[in-house]
Amino acid sequence: MPPDGTLSIGELAEQAKTTVKTVRFYSDQGLLPEALRSTGGHRRYGPEAPARLRMIRAMRSLGVPVPEIGRFLDRGDSLEAVVARQLDRLGDELAALRWREAAMRALQEGAPEQLAERLELIGAIGAPPNTSALAHYWRRLLPAGLSARLRNSVTERAVPQPPTDPTPDQVFAFARLHALTTSATDHCLASHRPATVAHPDLLYDGLHEAFQLADAAQQTDRPFSLSEALDCYVAAHARAFDTRDSPAFRRALAIHLAAADHPALSRYWQLAGELTPGLTLGGADLWLREALTASSTAG
Incomplete structure (x- = not known):
């Protein structure tokens, strides 16, 4: 190590027990700033770089996105805030996976001649689905003279929230509900308003x-x-x-x-x-x- 205490990219990789390619990647992403460049143009890193690199790798091993790591390291975000956001993100991902699994089971459980119809219905909704189409249906259905307060209140109560852990039957029910509301024309709405x-x-x-x-x-x-x-x-x-x-x-x-x-x-x-x-x-x-x-x- 030179008198200024800096590390070459190879020395940093060795201390952090990783590869030069990994160090270069995080450096290029702005997570691992260089202390200086050598006279030959080679990267040099400060003595705090090994600890910083270990923190980066630990967070990446848990799936924390690079921008989140940057906010934590350089912009003052607390580790608690990063963890909370990651838990929220994981919750969303798990909800999507549960919906996809239930959707696949809904397709699997149908008769072969129903597969194409079920696929079209279920494929029209997200995983997990949002309720915007259902809310739009109710806003069109309710009387024009109704106050915004009551319009919002009725819509909120009338629109079912997708279950977080749905059964295949519930996925199919939501898909049919989505199809019913999105296919309702103004003429159709007028007939049952x-x-x-x-x-x-x-x-x-x-x-x-x-x-x-x-x-x-x-x-x-x-x-x-x-x-x-x-x-x-x-x-x-x-x-x-x-x-x-x-x-x-x-x-x-x-x-x-x-x-x-x-x-x-x-x-x-x-x-x-x-x-x-x-x-x-x-x-x-x-x-x-x-x-x-x-x-x-x-x-």
């Missing part, structure tokens, strides 16, 4: 409360809770139509809602139910409509 009401915010605020009560009623299995949810459900519709709750209104509402039911939305909620633990919005609405019909008939 909820009826226009004078006060959409009053309706959807009331429905939100009714669905929460219905969810609680199902979990506790208390008939009184269902009755309370039904009263709230009917009151929301009555306010939206500028009328009041009455036996006659309930009978008319039951007929109106049954006529407005659309196969595409029923299919949406069926598929969403395969992805969502608990009661979906569509499931709550169906439960309350059935309770309304039963109470109207009994009355």
Whole structure:
């Protein structure tokens, strides 16, 4: 070692128990700065270089990307921050692998004559998939006069999140849901959009409360809770139509809602139910409509 304490590229490689090629690569990437160049133009590295190179190699062995290592070494990022970001990245990669495995099993489990159709459906979604197409569907479906607050709230509740560890059936359900929402034309949406009401915010605020009560009623299995949810459900519709709750209104509402039911939305909620633990919005609405019909008939 010369008096200035610097190391040649070969000496650094030997001390770090690696190859000259590796030292040159990290040097070219800017992770291993040179202290100076010799009179012959050869690279020289400072005495801190072996420890720095060992740190680089340790982080690379764990899959930390070169830019992340650079942020840690030269830009003041803490090691804890680097580890946290790497764990997030690994979580995303594992989620993608779980979806790909389940997707392959969904293809494997189908009948041979279904393979091409399933491949086209499943191939149209990512791994893991995002829900932007489903959210776009709901933003187009909801009434134009609905406030942004309620539009976002309904959309968030109506769009099922992809399971982190899906079964093959769930992958196929999400693929079908994606196909249903992306194929919905404006004409198709108009045919199963909820009826226009004078006060959409009053309706959807009331429905939100009714669905929460219905969810609680199902979990506790208390008939009184269902009755309370039904009263709230009917009151929301009555306010939206500028009328009041009455036996006659309930009978008319039951007929109106049954006529407005659309196969595409029923299919949406069926598929969403395969992805969502608990009661979906569509499931709550169906439960309350059935309770309304039963109470109207009994009355």
